[in-house]
Each structure stands twice: as structure tokens, then as C-alpha cells.
Amino acid sequence: MAEKKEDIKDLSLDELKSRIRSLNEPPYRAEQVFEWIYKKGARSFGSMTDLPAKLRDYFTNKFFITGPEIIKKQVSRSDGTRKYLFKLNDGETVEGVLIPAKDRQTICLSSQAGCAFGCYFCASGLLGFKRDLRCGEILDQALAIQDDIGEAKAPAGSKGPAGSKRITNVVMMGTGEPLTNYDNVIKAIGIMNSPQGLGIGARKITVSTAGYIPGMKRYMQEKGQFELSVSLHAADDIKRSRLMPINKKYPLSELIAVCREYTKEKGRIITFEYILIKDVNSSPTDAQNLAKLLKGLNCKVNLIPFNAVPDFKFAPPSNKDVENFQEILEKAGISSTIRSQRGADIDAACGQLRLREAEEEKC
Ligand code: SF4
Structure with a gap:
């Protein structure tokens, strides 16, 4: 039976170096392979012209580079947000999004x-x-988006074709x-951060949690300066448990205590995401409760008016309610920003494109 090939993107640079060492080849070859994949956009080992032919053959026989197929792509006409639906090797689908702005390309x-x-x-x-994604499958989303916006295909050392962009x-x-x-x-964010990988600064990489405390405690111990954001969405346990069932297991008192520990341990600010939903969590009392909960914490709050989607009964609050909410936070000394809705004309809410695809398959 033919040996199953491995995804080369499942290997960190150190892991690839140790494979290469075991072949009696110098470890710098691993850096060359990384640069071909992550900087020059190579999608075959045959195109890695500065590697010896026997190493190219070895890689071709043992590994694959190619990523998932993009089965749907939507581009917002209002703000250029691009939403991708990827089909993985086993038929599962996942979404990735590009949010372009003047000075940054966020994925x-x-x-x-x-x-x-x-x-x-x-x-x-x-x-x-369904299942966890492998490291390579997380990176595939970034590489496919990078390919789509152009820079990866640019010749090494050049700024890329006119209009091409880099993920920032x-x-x-x-x-x-x-x-x-x-x-x-x-591992995936480590490769995105690595100079031989995508070279994105650690402080430009944010991991967002719904409040999974065991993971937050591990994350606190990481050496890198990666950012953390926590989805809060309510400032009392009854409301939060209704919106986010995980709150029943990890209630607010424990979650906020870990957040305080994180900011002290890392000396870093924490960002809280708060989706504002009409008649659910956007009243002045909700804002006061939030201000009380976050008092003295080194944090900022992203206020996100709910993106109305057909599958949900929730609605966004009025602009006036959003402004009032922010004013209450500001008066209490809690810094906040109102995040404008992006891609309002496409299925931009989390999971919507994938849900739509599953519904179409059922029909
Ligand atoms: S992906 Fe959706 S359901 Fe899962 S934790 Fe995030 S917000 Fe909650």
C-alpha cells in the first residue's frame, strides 16, 4: 500500500529541520522550504529550484503542499470584505474572511x-x-487568502504586482x-509569526476565546506576545449563560479573575468582544453592569452591533442605544470602540456561509 503523504504545513520550522537533519542535509534547507511555501507561494516541491534534486524528490514523495479548494467566495460591494468557503480533504467545510482597510489586511x-x-x-x-483543524489546515486558509490578494505570487524581493497586498x-x-x-x-500562529513563515508580528495576531478557562491558563504561559480577546456579550451570569452556554461551566466571576491574572502575568491589555443585541444585552443597565465588571482591568471593549441574519430572531439596537452604551462605559473609564459592520451585503456573520452551503446540499 502506498504511504500516505503528510501535509508539510503541519510541521514547524524546528520539526522540519530535524527531518532534514535525519537525511544528513543541512538544516538551512528547512528555511529554504519555508520561504518557498510561505513567502513565494510555491505549491509544488518541483518549483523549489535552489533545493538539490534528490531533496525535491524526497519531499514530493513524502509530503503535499496543496491546500483546500475554495468552493465559494463572496466579495462585499460596500467595503471589499471577502468571505471564503473552503472544502477540506474529507469534505468538511470551513470559512475564512478578509477584512481590508486602508492600512491593514486582516484575516x-x-x-x-x-x-x-x-x-x-x-x-x-x-x-x-465536526472536528479540529490540523495546523496545516489553519495555515491553508491564510495562504489561500494571501494568494487571492496577490503578494505571494510576486517575485522574491519585489513589492509585488500593482495592487497586490500582504496580510498584516x-x-x-x-x-x-x-x-x-x-x-x-x-503551532499555526507560530508559523504565521515566524520570519521564515508569513512574518506577521505577534502583536498583530489575536486568539479569540469564548471563555475556555483551561486554554486561557495555558495561553498565559506562552512566550510570544500574541494578543487575547474574550467574547463577553453579557455582564451577568443569567444573560451570558443564555447567550453562551459555556458560561454555565466557566461563570463570569472565574472568567474575569483569569482575565485579571492574564493582564498582570503578561503585562498586556485584553480585548473584550461585546455583540450588542436589541432588547437582550444593550440597555443602560447592561452597560453599567459591564462597567462594574471590568472596573480596574487593563482592557478595551469592542462593541459590535448585531449583524441581522435570517436564521436568527435577534436584531441590532438603534444607533442611539449603541452610543448611550458606549457613553456609559466611557464615563466609567472603560475604553471602547464601536466596530462598524463589515460585509453587510454578504453572508458575513460567523458560520453563515457554511450554514447556507449545508442547507443547499440538503435541498
Ligand atoms: S464559533 Fe460561534 S458557537 Fe463557537 S464559540 Fe465562537 S461564537 Fe460560540
Whole structure:
């Protein structure tokens, strides 16, 4: 039986170096392979012209580079947000998003196919959990988006063709809870950060958790300066447990205590995500409760008016309610920003494109 090939993108630089050493080849060859894949956009070992032919053959026989197929792509006409649906080798689908801005190209990546956490406002939870993504499958989303915006295909050392862009920021905020797929996510962000990988600064890479405390405690011990954001969405346990069932296991008192520990341990600010939903969590009392909960914590809050989607009964609050909410936080000394809705004309809410595809398959 033919040996199953491995995904080369499942290997860190150190792991690849040790494979190469075992072949009696110098470890710098690993750096060459990394640069071909992550910087020059090579999708075959045959094209790595500065590697000896026998090493190219070895890699071709043992590994594959190619990533998933993009089966759907939507581009927002209003702001250029691009949403991708990828089909993995086993037929599972995951989403990735590009959020372009004048000075940055942010990508939002998935860490799992489906999600076990079942937050009530999120389309990703509706189809349940399927499986963790491998490190290579997380990186594939970034590489496919990088290819799509152009820079990876540019000749080495050049700034790329006119209009080409580089990914500058990464948020692990797509489908799945990244901290329950810990090892794969940490390895993938390490490769994105590595100078031989995608070379994205650690402070431009954010892991977003729904409040999975065991993962947060591990993450706190990581050496890199990666960022952490926590999805809060309510400031009292009754409301939060209704919106995010994980709160029943890891209630707010424990979650906020770990957040305080994180900011002290790392000396870093923490970002809280707060989706504002009409008549659910956006009243002045909710804002006051939030201000009380976060008092003295080195943090900022992203206020995100709910993106109205057909599968959910929730609605966004009025602009006035959003402004009032922010004003209450500001008066209490809690820094916040209102995140404008991106890609409002496409299926931009988390998990929506994947859900739509599953519904179409059923029809
Ligand atoms: S919001 Fe995040 S944690 Fe909650 S169901 Fe969606 S993907 Fe899972």
C-alpha cells in the first residue's frame, strides 16, 4: 500500500529541520522550504529550484503542499470584505474572511470544522462540532487568502504586482473555539509569526476565546506576545449563560479573575468582544453592569452591533442605544470602540456561509 503523504504545513520550522537533519542535509534547507511555501507561494516541491534534486524528490514523495479548494467566495460591494468557503480533504467545510482597510489586511480564520459551544447568536454552532483543524489546515486558509490578494505570487524581493497586498493582521475568530484545539492553533500562529513563515508580528495576531478557562491558563504561559480577546456579550451570569452556554461551566466571576491574572502575568491589555443585541444585552443597565465588571482591568471593549441574519430572531439596537452604551462605559473609564459592520451585503456573520452551503446540499 502506498504511504500516505503528510501535509508539510503541519510541521514547524524546528520539526522540519530535524527531518532534514535525519537525511544528513543541512538544516538551512528547512528555511529554504519555508520561504518557498510561505513567502513565494510555491505549491509544488518541483518549483523549489535552489533545493538539490534528490531533496525535491524526497519531499514530493513524502509530503503535499496543496491546500483546500475554495468552493465559494463572496466579495462585499460596500467595503471589499471577502468571505471564503473552503472544502477540506474529507469534505468538511470551513470559512475564512478578509477584512481590508486602508492600512491593514486582516484575516479571520477558523480553528475547527463546526463548533461545540453553541452560542445562540452564532451560525457556526448550528451544525454542531465536526472536528479540529490540523495546523496545516489553519495555515491553508491564510495562504489561500494571501494568494487571492496577490503578494505571494510576486517575485522574491519585489513589492509585488500593482495592487497586490500582504496580510498584516490575523484573528483566530472564525468557526470554532481556538483554545480547545490548542496545539494546532499555537503551532499555526507560530508559523504565521515566524520570519521564515508569513512574518506577521505577534502583536498583530489575536486568539479569540469564548471563555475556555483551561486554554486561557495555558495561553498565559506562552512566550510570544500574541494578543487575547474574550467574547463577553453579557455582564451577568443569567444573560451570558443564555447567550453562551459555556458560561454555565466557566461563570463570569472565574472568567474575569483569569482575565485579571492574564493582564498582570503578561503585562498586556485584553480585548473584550461585546455583540450588542436589541432588547437582550444593550440597555443602560447592561452597560453599567459591564462597567462594574471590568472596573480596574487593563482592557478595551469592542462593541459590535448585531449583524441581522435570517436564521436568527435577534436584531441590532438603534444607533442611539449603541452610543448611550458606549457613553456609559466611557464615563466609567472603560475604553471602547464601536466596530462598524463589515460585509453587510454578504453572508458575513460567523458560520453563515457554511450554514447556507449545508442547507443547499440538503435541498
Ligand atoms: S461564537 Fe465562537 S464559540 Fe460560540 S458557537 Fe460561534 S464559533 Fe463557537
